[in-house]
Amino acid sequence: MFTATGREELSPRGKSFLIRQALEEGNLHDPVAASKLLGLCLGCGRCADGCPQGRDLPELLREVKAVHPGWRAWVWRAWIQQARHIWPFLGRYAGLLPDRLAAGSLDVARAMVHFPARARGSGCFQRISGEVVLLGDAVLFPGCTARFARPWWVANAERMLGAAENRLKSFPDWQCCGFTVAQAGLPDLNAEMQSRNVALWRELGRPTLLTICATCTTALRGYTKANDLFQDDRERLAWEAAVQPLSGLVDPKDFRAAGIGDVFYHRPCHAPTPDPDAAFLQNVFGTRLVENESACCGMGGVMQLSAPGLSSQVAARYWSLVPEQSELIVTTGCSGCVVQLAATAPRSTVVAHWLELFEG
Numbered sequence: 001m002f003t004a005t006g007r008e009e010l011s012p013r014g015k016s017f018l019i020r021q022a023l024e025e026g027n028l029h030d031p032v033a034a035s036k037l038l039g040l041c042l043g044c045g046r047c048a049d050g051c052p053q054g055r056d057l058p059e060l061l062r063e064v065k066a067v068h069p070g071w072r073a074w075v076w077r078a079w080i081q082q083a084r085h086i087w088p089f090l091g092r093y094a095g096l097l098p099d100r101l102a103a104g105s106l107d108v109a110r111a112m113v114h115f116p117a118r119a120r121g122s123g124c125f126q127r128i129s130g131e132v133v134l135l136g137d138a139v140l141f142p143g144c145t146a147r148f149a150r151p152w153w154v155a156n157a158e159r160m161l162g163a164a165e166n167r168l169k170s171f172p173d174w175q176c177c178g179f180t181v182a183q184a185g186l187p188d189l190n191a192e193m194q195s196r197n198v199a200l201w202r203e204l205g206r207p208t209l210l211t212i213c214a215t216c217t218t219a220l221r222g223y224t225k226a227n228d229l230f231q232d233d234r235e236r237l238a239w240e241a242a243v244q245p246l247s248g249l250v251d252p253k254d255f256r257a258a259g260i261g262d263v264f265y266h267r268p269c270h271a272p273t274p275d276p277d278a279a280f281l282q283n284v285f286g287t288r289l290v291e292n293e294s295a296c297c298g299m300g301g302v303m304q305l306s307a308p309g310l311s312s313q314v315a316a317r318y319w320s321l322v323p324e325q326s327e328l329i330v331t332t333g334c335s336g337c338v339v340q341l342a343a344t345a346p347r348s349t350v351v352a353h354w355l356e357l358f359e360g
Contacts, residue, residue: 001042001310004298004317010040010310012047012057019060028068039306042314043183044269044296058183065185077186080144080176087148137205140171141220141243143213145335147174156355157212157246172200179219179270180336191226198229198239206238210246212355214271214334217245221272247333247354248276252283255358260288260329263357264322266341267294268334277333277354295321299340315344322349331357 002011009018015037022028022037041061048056079086146153154171175193182190197220201209211217220243223229230236257263263285267275281289298314300307318341322330330345331354332338342351 001040001314004314005310012051015040015061016055016057019057019064023064028064039303040310042269042296042298042300042303042311044300046269046296062182062185062187066187068185077181077184077189080181081189083144083148083176087144137207138210139204139207141174141177141209141211141216142171143211143216143335144176144180145339146212150353153212153353153355156358157210160246160250160355160358161210172204174200177213177216177219179215182219194223194226194229198223201239201242202235206235206242209243210249211243212246212333212353214245214268214275214277214332215336217243217272218270245272245276245333247280250280252280255284257285257288262288262290262323262325262328264328264330265289265291266297266330266332266334266337267291268332268337269296270334275333281331281354290323292321292323297337297340298344299336311340312344315340319344319346329357 002008002014008014018037028037041058043058043061045056045058048058140154140157142154142157175196177197178190178193181193201207209220211220221240224236224240230239263281265278265281267278271277278291295318296314297318298311300311300314303311322328326348328349330341330349330351332341333354335353338351338353345351
């Protein structure tokens with residue numbers, strides 16, 4: 001945000017100073033002051049990754065939000081818990097909202113649920129030989145966006161695995177991975193979702209969990225940091241080994257890129273390191289895959305409610321770094337990034353989850 005806006009108070013150092021000052025002076029008891037301060041973080045974690053002193057500002061802000069929950073946190077709770085009902089409805093009708101309602105907090109409706117039809121670039125991968133064989137039991141963890149807004153991602157994942165008739169055709173009633181509600185300062189709801197997901201995984205016989213969202217992958221692997229989720233260290237290690245991105249388990253030699261030019265890859269802030277999606281696409285597209293500076297898309301979770309203008313500024317900076325060309329395809333493997341990029345992209349740009357580039 002500092003790079004996009006030039007505002008010193010939005011730099012990691014500036015925000016760290018302001019939050020310490022607010023805590024010392026007790027200003028966070030003022031709802032207006034708390035809302036203004038606690039909403040100015042994207043939660044990308046880049047400052048924590050680069051801090052030589054090991055400070056984690058996003059984690060500190062999550063802890064403070066949990067102590068000072070505001071209306072936005074509770075809106076976010078409803079948004080996630082009622083996703084199966086709210087998202088499809090708003091996704092269908094958000095385009096009918098009059099322009100005068102697009103300002104302020106309603107920006108979240110347009111940015112997060114006005115899902116377009118399939119990208120025009122779909123059908124870029126073609127299977128050329130063989131069939132992916134998945135060893136052992138496996139179930140899909142699709143994430144909220146794929147389940148409730150873009151179900152064709154699930155269908156494409158099934159076809160990619162040659163799994164139209166097997167256990168992957170249906171998946172259990174997973175909870176949200178918890179990342180979003182944790183960002184919103186709702187630790188109790190996050191812990192509840194984690195517990196229910198682990199319990200369901202245990203009931204299923206501890207299968208491999210195939211993920212198609214980079215943020216879900218990181219969040220699920222983060223369960224191992226909790227103290228009371230697992231029965232013992234053996235089960236904790238089994239969970240860690242079970243969470244596997246789909247892109248890391250399919251063989252890129254079985255696919256080829258067809259009928260398109262360059263594809264621009266957006267590396268999500270919360271992608272695992274190394275990024276399996278980037279590796280898969282690089283092996284398929286070769287030199288036709290372009291990746292410039294890894295800039296943040298500006299999604300920011302609850303920032304879409306608390307500071308949509310700042311989110312837009314970060315998104316504008318992102319698109320200024322993307323090469324200009326007609327019919328550009330931008331792809332990524334994070335559900336939130338797909339939605340944010342699709343909502344802010346130039347008209348001539350197609351944004352798609354990499355699964356939408358697959359043709360069975």
